[in-house]
Amino acid sequence: MADGEPPKPPPRLEESVKQSQLSPQILYSDVVKAHSQPYSQQPFELNTIFDAESSALKEISTYQGKPSVVFPFSDKQVLVEKLKYVLVGKFSHGRPPMDTIKKFFVSLKLKGDCNSTIFDKKHIFIECVCKEDYYHIWLKLKWFIDGYAMRVFKWSPDFSPMKESSxxxxxxxxxxxxxxxxxxxxxxxxxxxxxxxxxxxxxxxxxxxxxxxxxxxxxxxxxxxxxxxxxxxxxxxxxxxxxxxxxxxxxxxxxxxxxxxxxxxxxxxxxxxxxxxxxxxxxxxxxxxxxxxxxxxxxxxxxxxxxxxxxxxxxxxxxxxxxxxxxxxxxxxxxxxxxxxxxxxxxxx
Structure with a gap:
């Protein structure tokens, strides 16, 4: 406000209402509610819509009155081959936050990328890009991340969280x-x-x-x-x-x-x-x-x-x-x- 100029009058009520409608107030309860939604109800974006008539879809049949999807065995071999550098990390006595785990793998200064993903409260999947990183992590068998012991196992197609690989x-x-x-x-x-x-x-x-x-x-x-x-x-x-x-x-x-x-x-x-x-x-x-x-x-x-x-x-x-x-x-x-x-x-x- 310049010297000698009268102060500007407050905005009219109608204008304040319009502005509040343009930028509504965010309530804490709404934020908590959004984060407490089940994963299936959380909003997501569709990047692509798949063509349901595509010939790439597998054969469908019935077995004992229920639907059955039939895959060629060669498909399984191809899919498993893509996961040949996947390891299983197991935390038997507590697990650190996932951010801490990811920072740990970065600190190893591996030759390629290494992606770690939670499977359940005890297990994570560790997917390496190159063979050298895969064996570097596996050969030690046990690592300590922020004080938590993580044992490492070879992943296989018949992986079960109840059974450790031999x-x-x-x-x-x-x-x-x-x-x-x-x-x-x-x-x-x-x-x-x-x-x-x-x-x-x-x-x-x-x-x-x-x-x-x-x-x-x-x-x-x-x-x-x-x-x-x-x-x-x-x-x-x-x-x-x-x-x-x-x-x-x-x-x-x-x-x-x-x-x-x-x-x-x-x-x-x-x-x-x-x-x-x-x-x-x-x-x-x-x-x-x-x-x-x-x-x-x-x-x-x-x-x-x-x-x-x-x-x-x-x-x-x-x-x-x-x-x-x-x-x-x-x-x-x-x-x-x-x-x-x-x-x-x-x-x-």
């Missing part, structure tokens, strides 16, 4: 290998008979460690551990086996897995849930049948097998073959991913 990254040691097999692809091929290979110790590749080879594999820790691998060389033309020998396999820090409650971290013999069932008298038949398996827990390093092995780098003549009396003795039952050509079990002289 697939874990484990370092194996293959001993008594001939020098010429200290080659990356050769070591990966050998370890593939135990589990899906992940990585080879670089000291083996550059041949600075030759007393044993270390390979990290995806191992099903619910299966018995194999203590030997048969290596064969065959003629490419005649297909005849020219040479065979066995090598020992050892395992470093295999996580315990409970087949009773499907959790990693403890064995079946010490499972609290199983012991409670025993005390209460429930499930005795299942427990007794399970004991027959669990009493023979795999002990790869302390195997009582009388199996004899060829020593590639262990003092014997390289390439020496095994006597017919030597048999391949897996500890417990056969692992499904072991190669079928090992089932001959006897290496001829």
């Amino acid at each position: 697939i874990a990254p484990v370092w194996i040691r293959v001993e008594c290998l001939p020098l010429y097999l200290f080659d990356e692809m050769s070591l990966l091929s050998i370890s593939n008979s135990i589990g899906r290979p992940i990585s080879v110790d670089p000291r083996n590749i550059n041949r600075t460690m030759l007393h044993s080879s270390r390979i990290c594999v995806e191992l099903d820790v619910d299966k018995p551990l194999l203590d030997a691998i048969l290596i064969s060389f065959k003629d490419e033309v005649s297909k005849n086996i020219l040479e065979k020998f066995w090598v020992k396999v050892f395992y470093d820090e295999v996580p315990l897995f409970c087949s009773f409650c499907c959790h990693i971290g403890h064995g079946t013999g010490t499972c609290k849930r199983r012991l409670e069932d025993i005390r209460s008298g429930q499930g005795k038949a299942e427990i007794l049948s399970a004991d027959k398996v669990f009493d023979n827990m795999p002990q790869a390093e302390n195997s009582t097998n009388s199996t004899k092995f060829v020593a590639g780098n262990c003092g014997s003549k390289m390439g020496k073959q095994i006597r017919p009396s030597m048999e391949w003795q897996p500890i417990g039952k056969h692992v499904p991913n072991a190669r079928s050509d090992l089932d001959n079990k006897v290496a001829p002289e």
Whole structure:
């Protein structure tokens, strides 16, 4: 207001009403009500409207009077392949805010993007873009985020929040290998008979460690551990086996897995849930049948097998073959991913 000018009169009532109608007052109760709406009732925008007549929609049939949608199995394989770098993070004793979790993954300075999403109060999904980040997070098995422990598991299509995956990254040691097999692809091929290979110790590749080879594999820790691998060389033309020998396999820090409650971290013999069932008298038949398996827990390093092995780098003549009396003795039952050509079990002289 300039000096000497009279003050402006207040606006008329009609104008005030019009302004209030243009910018209505926001009440606290309305804000609370909006945030308390169920997810299905919250407003959203439609970016695209799908054409319901599209030929991309799957076949519809009926089963027992109810609708059934039929997908080609190849579709499942394609969909699962898109999620090959997804991990499951589990917080058994409380979970930090999601913003804190996202900041944690940013702090790891990964090579690519990493998206984390809540599944339920204990589980999150961790989706990596590149393979290196996927294994970097998984190989540690347990992380601490703002004081909360997060265990990491491999995601699979049959994921269930009630069951933890028995697939874990484990370092194996293959001993008594001939020098010429200290080659990356050769070591990966050998370890593939135990589990899906992940990585080879670089000291083996550059041949600075030759007393044993270390390979990290995806191992099903619910299966018995194999203590030997048969290596064969065959003629490419005649297909005849020219040479065979066995090598020992050892395992470093295999996580315990409970087949009773499907959790990693403890064995079946010490499972609290199983012991409670025993005390209460429930499930005795299942427990007794399970004991027959669990009493023979795999002990790869302390195997009582009388199996004899060829020593590639262990003092014997390289390439020496095994006597017919030597048999391949897996500890417990056969692992499904072991190669079928090992089932001959006897290496001829």
